[in-house]
Amino acid sequence: MINVITEISTENQIFYSVLLFSWTVYLWEAYLAHRQRKTYRDTTLVPEELGKIMDSETFEKSRLYQLDKSTFGFWSGLYSETEGTLILLLGGIPFLWNVSGHVIGRFGLGPEYETLGFFFKDALKKFAVTQCILLPVTSLLLYIIKIGGDYFFIYAWLFTLIVSLVLVTIYADYIAPLFDKFTPLPDGELRESIEEMAKSISFPLTKVYVVEGSKRSSHSNAYFYGFFKNKRIVLFDTLLEDHSPLNKGTADENVEIQTAAGDGSETESIETKVRPKNKKQGCSNQEVLAVLGHELGHWKLGHTVKNIIISQVNSFFCFFLFAVLMDRKELFSAFGFYDTQPTLIGLMIIFQFIFSPYNEVLSFSLTVLSRRFEFQADAFAKDLGKATDLYSALIKLNKDNLGFPVADWLYSMWHYSHPPLLERLRALKDKKKD
Numbered sequence: 418m419i420n421v422i423t424e425i426s427t428e429n430q431i432f433y434s435v436l437l438f439s440w441t442v443y444l445w446e447a448y449l450a451h452r453q454r455k456t457y458r459d460t461t462l463v464p465e466e467l468g469k470i471m472d473s474e475t476f477e478k479s480r481l482y483q484l485d486k487s488t489f490g491f492w493s494g495l496y497s498e499t500e501g502t503l504i505l506l507l508g509g510i511p512f513l514w515n516v517s518g519h520v521i522g523r524f525g526l527g528p529e530y531e532t533l534g535f536f537f538k539d540a541l542k543k544f545a546v547t548q549c550i551l552l553p554v555t556s557l558l559l560y561i562i563k564i565g566g567d568y569f570f571i572y573a574w575l576f577t578l579i580v581s582l583v584l585v586t587i588y589a590d591y592i593a594p595l596f597d598k599f600t601p602l603p604d605g606e607l608r609e610s611i612e613e614m615a616k617s618i619s620f621p622l623t624k625v626y627v628v629e630g631s632k633r634s635s636h637s638n639a640y641f642y643g644f645f646k647n648k649r650i651v652l653f654d655t656l657l658e659d660h661s662p663l664n665k666g667t668a669d670e671n672v673e674i675q676t677a678a679g680d681g682s683e684t685e686s687i688e689t690k691v692r693p694k695n696k697k698q699g700c701s702n703q704e705v706l707a708v709l710g711h712e713l714g715h716w717k718l719g720h721t722v723k724n725i726i727i728s729q730v731n732s733f734f735c736f737f738l739f740a741v742l743m744d745r746k747e748l749f750s751a752f753g754f755y756d757t758q759p760t761l762i763g764l765m766i767i768f769q770f771i772f773s774p775y776n777e778v779l780s781f782s783l784t785v786l787s788r789r790f791e792f793q794a795d796a797f798a799k800d801l802g803k804a805t806d807l808y809s810a811l812i813k814l815n816k817d818n819l820g821f822p823v824a825d826w827l828y829s830m831w832h833y834s835h836p837p838l839l840e841r842l843r844a845l846k847d848k849k850k851d
């Protein structure tokens with residue numbers, strides 16, 4: 418009898434600890450978001466450093482956009498936390514498990530999608546691709562856990578390592594092109610200087626692509642990929658002044674007007690040539706090189722390798738802990754699984770709920786580390802003599818992405834994997850002096 422009581426209380430302890438922790442994190446993040454909204458509300462003047470470059474109209478637009486986004490985030494966050502809590506309290510996980518018997522894939526509606534049609538097409542494709550990868554991988558993983566014996570966690574970790582290596586290998590060549598169009602960067606000044614820079618830091622560059630990233634207002638501007646001696650650089654067209662769709666759009670308009678007037682007199686066609694309404698988007702060649710200098714800095718300074726090592730050590734550690742915990746029946750019964758202990762549910766309970774404090778600490782440490790890496794990569798670009806160009810590029814890109822340059826320190830410390838713009842600019846300026 419006593420035994421039963423202690424068992425129940427252990428279950429309850431587990432269950433309510435998980436719930437309490439989830440709400441603690443939620444309230445903490447809601448508090449941070451509240452601080453950040455206050456920053457959006459109170460900062461109505463363009464910061465001094467940006468006074469010359471950022472007009473108050475752009476600043477105001479970005480401020481209001483971020484404020485709206487944050488208010489929306491508050492309500493959607495409250496909704497999903499409540500929903501999650503209700504699911505847990507009402508024993509929804511066993512219910513869903515019984516109903517579906519399958520993995521329930523969820524994909525979120527991100528603000529990065531501007532048009533609905535594009536969103537649905539893209540979301541469907543994403544869903545299909547994710548399922549094609551996720552289902553066989555999950556099934557195989559479950560199988561390995563089942564037959565792996567005492568040391569299954571080693572095989573499970575090795576398996577995920579191999580899967581991620583395979584995915585990295587095929588992602589850029591086979592998966593990414595399903596979503597975006599990649600074209601080789603044409604010969605010219607920019608490509609020559611990129612090749613030259615790559616050579617100067619012995620980056621084994623084989624190809625340079627431009628990707629049509631314009632459909633999504635992505636925060637990514639350039640990246641590289643590839644193993645060992647076969648590396649490629651990808652530039653988003655929104656980064657490039659000469660490729661940016663906004664600039665192209667206005668150029669096309671001009672052409673149309675010119676051809677329409679082309680039947681008439683030559684002078685008329687020149688006169689009707691309108692000035693582009695939009696300010697030019699994208700960076701000059703020198704600024705693109707500075708951005709690339711930063712990206713290649715991540716490679717040269719070993720940030721990429723360090724990140725891979727950290728994530729593999731973490732996944733090995735998690736599988737090991739999973740192996741230790743997986744036979745504990747009370748973990749399952751805490752979430753309403755009394756008679757069965759499905760492995761998939763075990764993975765979910767342990768990785769998502771039991772590890773959540775560890776996950777929070779880990780993700781905070783990684784955010785801190787990432788910011789350090791960003792400063793180091795900026796410093797690397799500066800050593801290549803690109804401080805001035807990076808300075809102006811960062812401002813332009815921030816503007817194009819409707820980024821708001823001011824952040825509450827606590828909010829940014831918790832959330833920002835990249836240091837706030839002003840901090841980066843200040844660091845670059847300090848370095849410009851020496």
Ligand SMILES: [Zn+2]
Binds near residue numbers: 711712715791
């Ligand atoms: Zn970076």
